[in-house]
Amino acid sequence: MSTSAHERPGSSPQDAPPSIAYGAAPRTVAAGPDRSDILARYEHWVRGTPDAPAVEDGELSWSYAEVDALARVVTESLRGRVSPGDLVGVCLDRSAALVAVAVGLARLGAVYLPLGPRPGEHRLATVTERLGVPCLVGDPALLPASYRTGDTLSLPLPAEGANAAGSVVAAFRAGPAAAAQTAPPGTFYAVLTSGSTGTPKAVAVGGASFGALLDWYHAYTGARPGDRHSLLVGVSFDPHLKELWAALTSGGTLSVPPEEVRWDPDALTGWWRRAGVSIAVLPTPLAETVLARPWPELPGLRHLVVGGDRLRRRPTPQVTARVHNAYGPAEATVVTTAYHVEADGDDSAPPPIGTPVDGAVVCVTDGAGRVVPRGESGELRVGGGVLSLGYLDAELTAARFVAPPPGVSGTDRVYRTGDRVRMRPDGVLEFLGRLDDQVKVSGVRIELAEVEAAFEHHPGVRRAAVAVRSAADGVTRLVAFVLPVPGEPVPGTDELIREARGWLPEQAVPAVVRFLDTLPLDANGKVDRVSLLAAEEAKTDGTTAPEGDGAPRTPTEELVLRLCRDLLGSQAIGTGDNFAAAGGNSLSTARLLTGIEEHCGVRLRAPEVLRQPDLRALAALVDTRRGAADLAGV
Numbered sequence: 001m002s003t004s005a006h007e008r009p010g011s012s013p014q015d016a017p018p019s020i021a022y023g024a025a026p027r028t029v030a031a032g033p034d035r036s037d038i039l040a041r042y043e044h045w046v047r048g049t050p051d052a053p054a055v056e057d058g059e060l061s062w063s064y065a066e067v068d069a070l071a072r073v074v075t076e077s078l079r080g081r082v083s084p085g086d087l088v089g090v091c092l093d094r095s096a097a098l099v100a101v102a103v104g105l106a107r108l109g110a111v112y113l114p115l116g117p118r119p120g121e122h123r124l125a126t127v128t129e130r131l132g133v134p135c136l137v138g139d140p141a142l143l144p145a146s147y148r149t150g151d152t153l154s155l156p157l158p159a160e161g162a163n164a165a166g167s168v169v170a171a172f173r174a175g176p177a178a179a180a181q182t183a184p185p186g187t188f189y190a191v192l193t194s195g196s197t198g199t200p201k202a203v204a205v206g207g208a209s210f211g212a213l214l215d216w217y218h219a220y221t222g223a224r225p226g227d228r229h230s231l232l233v234g235v236s237f238d239p240h241l242k243e244l245w246a247a248l249t250s251g252g253t254l255s256v257p258p259e260e261v262r263w264d265p266d267a268l269t270g271w272w273r274r275a276g277v278s279i280a281v282l283p284t285p286l287a288e289t290v291l292a293r294p295w296p297e298l299p300g301l302r303h304l305v306v307g308g309d310r311l312r313r314r315p316t317p318q319v320t321a322r323v324h325n326a327y328g329p330a331e332a333t334v335v336t337t338a339y340h341v342e343a344d345g346d347d348s349a350p351p352p353i354g355t356p357v358d359g360a361v362v363c364v365t366d367g368a369g370r371v372v373p374r375g376e377s378g379e380l381r382v383g384g385g386v387l388s389l390g391y392l393d394a395e396l397t398a399a400r401f402v403a404p405p406p407g408v409s410g411t412d413r414v415y416r417t418g419d420r421v422r423m424r425p426d427g428v429l430e431f432l433g434r435l436d437d438q439v440k441v442s443g444v445r446i447e448l449a450e451v452e453a454a455f456e457h458h459p460g461v462r463r464a465a466v467a468v469r470s471a472a473d474g475v476t477r478l479v480a481f482v483l484p485v486p487g488e489p490v491p492g493t494d495e496l497i498r499e500a501r502g503w504l505p506e507q508a509v510p511a512v513v514r515f516l517d518t519l520p521l522d523a524n525g526k527v528d529r530v531s532l533l534a535a536e537e538a539k540t541d542g543t544t545a546p547e548g549d550g551a552p553r554t555p556t557e558e559l560v561l562r563l564c565r566d567l568l569g570s571q572a573i574g575t576g577d578n579f580a581a582a583g584g585n586s587l588s589t590a591r592l593l594t595g596i597e598e599h600c601g602v603r604l605r606a607p608e609v610l611r612q613p614d615l616r617a618l619a620a621l622v623d624t625r626r627g628a629a630d631l632a633g634v
Contacts, residue, residue, distance in 0.1 A: 019423035021355060021361075023386075025359075038207055038210060042106075042248045050064050050065035054067040054099070054248065055253070055256065058256075060096075062158070070100035070158070071099075073157075074100055074104025075107040077155055077170065081135065081170070082170075087113045087131055087183060087202075088110045089113045089127075089133045089137070090136075090137050090235070091124070091139065091142060092139075093116075093165070094232070095164040096158045097165065099231075099254060102244060103248070112241075114191060114236055114238075115138075117139070117235065124143075124144050125144040129146075136170070139168065150171060151172045151174075152172070163259060184390065191238040192236070201391050203330045204391070209386055212333075213357070216358040218250050221279050223252060223279060225250065227253070227279055228253045228254075229247040229255065229279045230255055230272075230277050230279070232280070232281060232282070239281055239307065242335070255276075257275075260606040264590060265290045265293055265590060265594075267606065269290065281304075281305045282305070287323075301320070303322050309526050310431055314347060317343045319343060323340070323341045324341065331382075332415055333386045336386055337353045350453075354428060359384050361384035361410050363383075363408050363414070364380060367379075371408065376422065377420055381405070381415065382414060383413060401413050402416060418436060419431065419435070420449075433448060439478075450504070452465060452466050453503070454503035454508075455482060459485070461482055461484065464482050465481045466478055467532050467533045468533075469533060478509075480510040517598075517599075518563070518591035518595055520566075520567055550575055552575055559600070560618055567588050575619070576616065578612075579610070580610055590606070592609060601626065
């Protein structure tokens with residue numbers, strides 16, 4: 001990737017340059033399809049390589065011509081019912097049907113709004129009502145009542161595949177809807193992001209910024225015809241659009257994984273090998289789990305792009321793929337900055353988030369919106385060609401997309417990310433945390449990420465998370481949750497606090513340190529501090545283990561129960577509870593597998609865990625496998 005740091009005209013080497021950086025100018029591309037028209041770039045490969053595989057799902061395969069035929073069915077079925085600019089909620093999982101719907105909606109000029117296969121009826125009803133979504137596409141059994149009772153149109157799309165729906169319909173709202181929030185002209189897709197009020201916000205992303213992202217991504221990864229791109233990211237998150245269209249606009253193949261690869265690092269790397277994946281995308285927590293394990297033989301995997309959370313692990317020298325730490329809010333079209341993470345880099349600090357992608361403008365500002373010198377921390381603001389068109393709510397857009405600070409050129413607006421960063425002298429950005437993670441303890445403003453980093457300096461700490469507990473007396477206390485390094489002696493609490501005092505003001509030193517085997521994650525794959533605090537408060541309030549059938553009877557049951565409680569952040573769980581019903585998801589399952597292997601030397605598969613009716617049965621399975629391994633002399 002070619003990027004350059006912008007220096008203010010007339011500055012001298014002695015001057016501290018401002019925290020402004022500019023991505024390289026857009027590249028000159030070879031003659032061919034209109035680069036601003038994403039659909040035309042896809043159709044270029046339909047005409048030129050109609051028999052090349054566009055989607056592979058296990059043993060199943062659909063060529064570019066076959067996917068295009070399916071997409072045309074979608075287009076013709078919805079023509080006259082869906083107009084250009086209409087929001088169409090897509091409730092499908094990763095599959096050939098999803099790809100056909102994405103292409104079909106692009107042909108109609110409709111706005112693709114990915115909601116995921118099972119967004120939950122209450123959430124789905126709230127979102128569709130607030131946005132006035134006229135049409136949903138998905139499994140009819142999972143659609144809200146207001147759409148099930150309206151007109152439905154069956155779409156003849158493939159029902160085969162690892163994640164395919166048994167049937168797909170286009171369902172139209174019955175009765176009057178709320179006033180629709182109109183997508184701005186040129187919107188290619190819209191995506192939901194979390195809101196501070198708990199109600200998701202809808203971001204409108206234009207074809208121009210998305211096309212520029214694809215150009216950068218193709219050049220950055222060297223994407224070429226015949227490459228196999230993973231289609232692994234959850235459909236409700238915008239990186240899946242980068243996966244999907246990056247393949248279709250470069251003559252590549254989309255490889256659809258079975259569901260268990262999102263839970264099981266061994267299953268994931270095995271699938272990469274079988275499917276011949278050459279360019280893969282992973283959410284940060286799952287990537288960290290993969291990078292923590294011995295790297296298998298994967299000669300075909302050239303690039304592993306990681307994003308979604310703060311990356312805290314570097315690849316080992318054995319990792320043969322190039323690992324990239326990508327950062328970007330949905331408001332800036334998936335990726336804003338990227339950094340190639342070397343195996344031999346500085347292990348004392350998390351990898352940076354890098355330098356701006358082509359066409360991006362980034363700057364670091366203080367509370368008054370002024371650009372700060374390099375080396376100082378502040379809020380990251382993003383401008384340039386990567387910016388989305390804004391929210392579907394004009395007031396929200398006006399609040400977050402503002403005029404650029406003095407001295408920043410090349411953009412007429414910037415997006416205030418709310419992320420706290422520092423720009424190094426070489427123009428590389430380091431992510432420090434969210435601005436809203438700052439808290440006041442005894443009158444001192446404290447950044448939680450800074451406290452976490454202080455604990456992570458200790459060689460016996462793999463990761464730390466810090467949460468804020470406000471007592472009834474109004475006193476704010478910090479609680480540190482620490483993951484020790486597997487296989488190493490667990491450091492003492494006094495030792496960790498003594499180490500942290502060397503990095504922090506006294507007010508920032510947590511009063512409580514808890515050791516965990518894993519950290520609970522929220523739906524976006526980020527550390528769930530609410531669950532951590534709920535578990536801590538349960539302990540503080542004297543919550544005890546369930547009695548009778550819920551209490552552990554063997555050492556293995558006790559271990560499995562402890563792992564699951566820590567993972568799900570609930571001390572009320574007993575051995576008679578089902579892991580999935582208690583809140584276990586794909587990422588927490590992956591961490592449970594890792595915890596069992598680290599403590600018991602037993603490697604289970606994700607489906608085995610999820611098939612167990614309760615934690616007692618899971619513990620029995622662990623004992624059985626451990627006994628079989630002992631008999632075999634393993």
